[in-house]
Amino acid sequence: MPRIKLREIAHARAGDKGNILNIAVIAYHPDDYTLLQEQVTTERVAAHFRGLIEGPVVRFELPNLGALNFVLHRALAGGVTRSLRLDPHGKSLSSALLELKIEI
Amino acid sequence: MRSSIRIGAGAGYGGDRFEPALELVEKGNINYLVYECLAERTIALYQQEKLKDPTRGYNPQLKRRLRPVLEPCFRRGIKIISNMGAANPQAAQKEVLDLARKLGLKGLKVAAVLGDDVQDLLRDRTGKVLETGETIAAYAERTVSANAYLGCAPLVRALAQGADVILTGRVADPALFLAPMVHHFAWKLEDYARLGQGTVIGHLLECAGQVTGGYFADPGYKEVPGLAALGFPIAEVQVDGTAIITKPPGSGGIVSLATCKEQLLYEIHDPAAYITPDCVADFTGVKLSQIGPDQVQVEGGTGYTRPQELKVSIGYREAYIGEGEIGYAGPGAVARARLAGEIVQQRLKKIGLPYQELRLDLIGVDSLHGPWLTDGSHEPYEVRLRVAARTSTYEDAVRIGEEVETLWTNGPAGGGGARRSVREVIGVVSTLIPRELVKPLVSVKGENSLPIDEV
Structure with missing residues (x-):
């Protein structure tokens, strides 16, 4: 089966609150929402960010927007204020998730 | 209308x-x-x-x-x-x-x-910090602000x-x-x-x-x-x-x-x-x-x-972050930057500088996502070493950048563009407070202050 990057079918936005990061993954076309639902699982997202995040990943489904919302706990090295990371908000992690491979 | x-x-x-x-x-x-x-x-x-x-x-x-x-x-x-x-x-x-x-x-x-300023209200309360489960009293001495939303x-x-x-x-x-x-x-x-x-x-x-x-x-x-x-x-x-x-x-x-x-x-x-x-x-x-x-x-x-409860954000003095950066370019830039990072780490250890956490980054290689998501297969033409540490005192934080800056004359060849900075870390935790305790006031034009019944 051909594999493409998630970037080809979806866009993403990261947001921070304390030590929690959320990444919304949104299908460009409503038809591709099923692909997201089936293949962008909490397990795969957790595996993709292994080493960077310490807590669990929770997924919320928004069929009304053709979107998934991932909430990544203990993901920001202690949170925006105390983190030593150069990107303490984790804003650049939205692009990192779009590297994920999708089978079509 | x-x-x-x-x-x-x-x-x-x-x-x-x-x-x-x-x-x-x-x-x-x-x-x-x-x-x-x-x-x-x-x-x-x-x-x-x-x-x-x-x-x-x-x-x-x-x-x-x-x-x-x-x-x-x-x-x-x-x-x-x-x-x-x-x-x-x-x-x-x-x-x-x-x-x-x-x-x-x-x-x-x-x-x-x-x-919204509820510092006085919190003094008599025994609430829990949502993020850690500790009592808010544990933060009392270091608290700078407490504001209800x-x-x-x-x-x-x-x-x-x-x-x-x-x-x-x-x-x-x-x-x-x-x-x-x-x-x-x-x-x-x-x-x-x-x-x-x-x-x-x-x-x-x-x-x-x-x-x-x-x-x-x-x-x-x-x-x-x-x-x-x-x-x-x-x-x-x-x-x-x-x-x-x-x-x-x-x-x-x-x-x-x-x-x-x-x-x-x-x-x-x-x-x-x-x-x-x-x-x-x-x-x-x-x-x-x-x-x-x-x-x-x-x-x-x-x-x-x-x-029924309002969220309160508590700001407290937590620590300081000291940082230093220096750049390397041309053949072997990454190796020289890595060597520089090791030297700084060894020198900080030798002077016994107390820090809570230390971090070394190579900007252009692995500074945003660490080694986990980085494709390390290419050698960039130029790279910057960044050293950052969280310390309990301002003076210790200053030493981090100082040690990076001394790489000019005490480090690998060709290090340039050293920069350093120190900032205070204000930590933020939250707690909940019963809504009826918080009494918003509205003053128009600085004249009368009228109490509002509901939040």
Whole structure:
């Protein structure tokens, strides 16, 4: 089966609150929402960010927007204020998730 | 009563661009101009300033932001709402009244919303810190600020009293936008479904340019025309809460389904339960429709009963972060930068510098996502070493940057462009407080202070 990057079918936005990061993954076309639902699982997202995040990943489904919302706990090295990371908000992690491979 | 109102977002964070607000006033045909300028930890910094000087402690750019818009807003009847009052809304109120006097704006009324500062209330309480489960007493000695997130009620009261400018401290961001809707359409504060839809609109607007194409462009995938001249958003809201998100004609940026979806989910956890002081909003029924160029209709947001407790953000002195950077280029740049990092680490160990955490990054190689997501297969032409550490004292933090800077004459070949910095870390934790203990006050024009019954 051909594999493409998630970037080809979806866009993403990261947001921070304390030590929690959320990444919304949104299908460009409503038809591709099923692909997201089936293949962008909490397990795969957790595996993709292994080493960077310490807590669990929770997924919320928004069929009304053709979107998934991932909430990544203990993901920001202690949170925006105390983190030593150069990107303490984790804003650049939205692009990192779009590297994920999708089978079509 | 107008059948709809137009609310513009003049700033999405404290340091936001200045020009778009004037464009909203001149070309946006708006009725309300809202500036959201208060990040979670910022109020602690302002509280410290207020302790040093009681005339300060509010956003220092207040006058710079309002000077160009105050006269045209007053003339056109555009009401201004902002949390630029920060830790000292009354001092901010005085500054705007002074500005109005200098501009000759007779009769301009300025409201200050008070009562979010709950430091005194917390002293007698034994609440838990939500993030850690510790008691709030564990933070008492280091606490700099404690502010409850107020809802829209005191702002609605200020609008009812005819305020032209409303300055608040800590207020839930969407409440800044909800207030004009509740005021204008006389929505009931118990009409949680309506407040939920209003909260959706407020959430879409609160980061200003983030819904009109800011934080969005990705060349080849997501194009944003005229990003350099990014215009800020306007919501045209109907009495039933249905709204159209748009932007001033001729401004840069784009309002599309994609920009609205990204912003709708920005900083959201459970989209069925977005907790605010005014309601628990539910985004799962939201329907977005592109009804024209740069026009997205928003409907279907709803909400449930407001929480009985208010969230309180506690700012406390936590630590210091010291940083140093130096650059290497040409053949072997990465190897020299790595060597430099090892040297700094060894020297810090030798002098016994106490730090809580130390981090080495190679900027251009692995500084954003560490080794885990980095493709290390290519050798960049140039790289910067960054050393950062969190320490308990300012003096220790200074030593981090000093040790990096000494690489000039004591490190590998060709190190240049050393930079160093130190900053204080204000930590933030939260707790909950019963709503009835928090008593917001509204003072209009600095005259009478009237108690508000509900939060």
